[in-house]
Amino acid sequence: MHDDLDTDQVNNDISCSDYRFVYMGAKGSWTPLHADVFRSYSWSANVCGKKKWLFLPPQQVNLLNMKNTVYDIFDDISETKFPGFRKAIWLECTQDRNEIIFVPSGWYHQVHNLEDTISINHNWFNGYNLSWVWDLLLRDYKEAKEYIEDIKDICDDFEGLCQRNLAANTGMNFNDFFIFISHFSLANVVELYYLRGESTLKIQSASALL
Structure with missing residues (x-):
């Protein structure tokens, strides 16, 4: 989602950000449940430290009321607000140093730093997941x-x-x-x-x- 030509980046907020990040988190810090920006692909490479990832496949997102999204899946979740939450099947994995996690489009995930951690992340989309971007835009447009x-x-x-x-x-x-x-x-x-x-x-x- 970026272009290396500086001349093409003037007054273009989308091109100006290359969606490459360095994340640093202390042991015990975490990222709430979310799907990645624009429903893009992403990869996350651990430079040091260890993370625990919990994934929810797109086919099960309907079990969470997305207009009132769960913030922390380990909270005491209200069955009234989220009646389908208990049916969700989470995929869990541990990411060690020098390992890379790939996150497909539309997969909600929550991440916990089990140790002091530094990681490098990159979000992007291409012809294979462009439909995810359009579907998100169309949904958010209708809401707006x-x-x-x-x-x-x-x-x-x-x-x-x-x-x-x-x-x-x-x-x-x-x-x-x-x-x-x-x-x-x-x-x-x-x-x-x-x-x-x-x-x-x-x-x-x-x-x-x-």
Whole structure:
């Protein structure tokens, strides 16, 4: 989700962040239950320390009321608010030093530092999980629209307000998504054209030797 060309990063908040992080956590610190930004893929590499990961597959997310998300799965969870929580099957693993965890799109997870820990993380998406990004945008757009539906008749630019709220809540809106897709589609076309040119040149060079 980043571009190395500085000229393309001016006034572009999405490109300006490369979504690469270094996390440092003391023993006993933890990250609440969440799914990654934009429903991207991510990997987490432990430089030192040890972590405990608890994962919930996307197929079971409906067991948690996502409009009132569980914060800590080890809390005394209200069966009234989260009637399906007890049915959830969690996947647990321990990550040691020099090990890497891959987190697929849409997998909710909670992470606990069992020791003082330093890790390097990277979030990204590509053609294989782009549908996750769009589904998230569409869902959050509908929510943003519902929240301000009562002022629709008195708002001069209701759709514009919805898109601004979507960008504020989710990190991008429909226009940002379109620009992102267009930018990287064009970059791939240029790269393919360049590779095609190299292949043609090699074929011509080989023919000249015959």
